[in-house]
Amino acid sequence: MTEETNKNGPDAAAHEAEVSATTEGQVADESEASAEQLLDPVEALQAENADLRDRFLRLAAEMDNLRRRTDREIKDAKSYAVTGFARDMLSVSDNLRRAIETLPDEARAAADATWTALIEGVEMTERGMLATLERHGVRKIEAEGQKFDPNFHQAMFEVPNPNVANNTVVQVVQAGYAIGERVLRPAMVGVAKGGPKTETAAEDATKV
Known part of the structure; x- marks a missing residue:
């Protein structure tokens, strides 16, 4: 064991x-x-x-x-x-301006006190309307004497003018307006044709 x-x-x-x-x-x-x-x-x-x-x-x-x-x-x-409202008010302002421009200078000179007061009232109404629109951001586009810009201007016709640079706005048919950074209505203008080249055009031609 x-x-x-x-x-x-x-x-x-x-x-x-x-x-x-x-x-x-x-x-x-x-x-x-x-x-x-x-x-x-x-x-x-x-x-x-x-x-x-x-x-x-x-x-x-x-x-x-x-x-x-x-x-x-x-x-x-x-x-x-106020874009839509402002655009409609511009139409009213245009009618006031047409009414004022309808009267020739001779008629104004010969108008009596009643008609003179009426004309001044229409002019004041137009100025007041534009001032009100400006307070709400609507501003007039300064076009005459400026180089034509398709973003702000609408060319209606050309004016032969050798004394002005080509494509310069020489006449405003209808004023243009902008609201903020947007064009409310382009300015309808006449542009110069046949004048000296602008500096920008001359530079472009030199580069080519």
């Missing part, structure tokens, strides 16, 4: 050592798995935090753009809300 125990002794010891090593390995694996489980939530939270931060920055940028766009639209609405 003792001999059998002695014979089996080394094998039993080796088996116990193997079992012990296996147990330690399992414990180590379990410890490593536990550590990974602890790290994964942290990484997940970090990723979620980064995603939320990105969404917040995008939302903040969109809100800022919306605010700027809204402010611009409100400003434009205030500036151009």
